[in-house]
Amino acid sequence: MLISLKEALAYGEENGYGIAAVNTPTFEMLTAAISVAERFDIPMILAHAEVHDPVNSVESIGAAMVALATRSSAKFVVHIDHGENIEFIKRGFEVGFNSAMFDGSRLPYEENVRITKEAVALAKEHGAHIEAELGVMPGREDGKDSSEGVGDRTLYTDPALAADFVEKTGVDALACSFGTVHGLYKAEPKLDYDLIVQLREATGVPIVMHGGSGLSHEEYRECITRGVQKINYYTYADKAALQGSQAFLASNPETYVMAPVTVAAREAVEQDLAQLVTCLYQKA
Numbered sequence: 229m230l231i232s233l234k235e236a237l238a239y240g241e242e243n244g245y246g247i248a249a250v251n252t253p254t255f256e257m258l259t260a261a262i263s264v265a266e267r268f269d270i271p272m273i274l275a276h277a278e279v280h281d282p283v284n285s286v287e288s289i290g291a292a293m294v295a296l297a298t299r300s301s302a303k304f305v306v307h308i309d310h311g312e313n314i315e316f317i318k319r320g321f322e323v324g325f326n327s328a329m330f331d332g333s334r335l336p337y338e339e340n341v342r343i344t345k346e347a348v349a350l351a352k353e354h355g356a357h358i359e360a361e362l363g364v365m366p367g368r369e370d371g372k373d374s375s376e377g378v379g380d381r382t383l384y385t386d387p388a389l390a391a392d393f394v395e396k397t398g399v400d401a402l403a404c405s406f407g408t409v410h411g412l413y414k415a416e417p418k419l420d421y422d423l424i425v426q427l428r429e430a431t432g433v434p435i436v437m438h439g440g441s442g443l444s445h446e447e448y449r450e451c452i453t454r455g456v457q458k459i460n461y462y463t464y465a466d467k468a469a470l471q472g473s474q475a476f477l478a479s480n481p482e483t484y485v486m487a488p489v490t491v492a493a494r495e496a497v498e499q500d501l502a503q504l505v506t507c508l509y510q511k512a
């Protein structure tokens with residue numbers, strides 16, 4: 229069934245959970261995420277990033293996300309990830325998404341405020357909620373090199389500015405930069421835990437972690453207890469899908485059809501996500 233982003237994050241805060249937001253650009257990722265949420269009976273956020281629209285469009289994989297989430301016994305938010313254009317967020321809402329992230333983090337501050345406000349107004353028309361971003365996290369969901377900028381404190385989110393931003397825009401959650409990067413880590417992540425506490429207190433809204441792949445379980449838990457209630461996760465799950473496929477092909481070289489490869493991919497993603505949620509949904 230569908231629940232709102234606000235409900236999911238409040239549930240996370242009450243229980244000391246980090247709600248997993250998993251990008252599901254392919255059907256294997258989607259069915260794996262749903263089966264893990266059902267198996268563990270946990271709320272989850274299914275996300276479709278604008279950068280993944282060429283893989284499968286929001287009208288195709290997005291419609292499947294909404295349909296499967298709605299009929300599932302587990303609770304889901306269906307969310308646009310890194311919408312960089314209002315038009316794309318609109319397409320998501322028209323398909324039935326009930327949450328979206330507008331990413332104006334690379335825009336000048338006033339421009340980010342202005343378009344984020346537009347996204348909030350659009351979401352209200354659809355009974356949906358908005359996450360926005362302030363501060364810069366290196367890398368993107370497309371898996372391009374993200375080592376540049378690791379530990380660069382000038383990119384971190386400023387708590388006073390974050391408070392001003394949330395007050396002006398009315399967003400429901402804020403993606404902040406406190407030391408994570410998108411994609412694969414090439415250098416050790418340096419997380420600023422005190423900054424998370426300051427951001428949570430200053431903004432009054434749950435903090436979102438982007439670039440959640442590759443952190444240790446301890447690092448996740450430390451972030452969650454300080455106010456991170458949404459954890460974006462993609463790279464390692466999709467990497468698991470590839471490795472599952474490669475392992476299947478290596479042990480079944482005579483395969484001449486694709487379907488068993490997609491099953492192997494799905495099973496590998498299920499294993500990866502099961503490990504993730506065991507950590508994120510630990511009782512605090």
Ligand SMILES: [Zn+2]
Pocket residue numbers: 310369410438439460
């Ligand atoms: Zn992100």
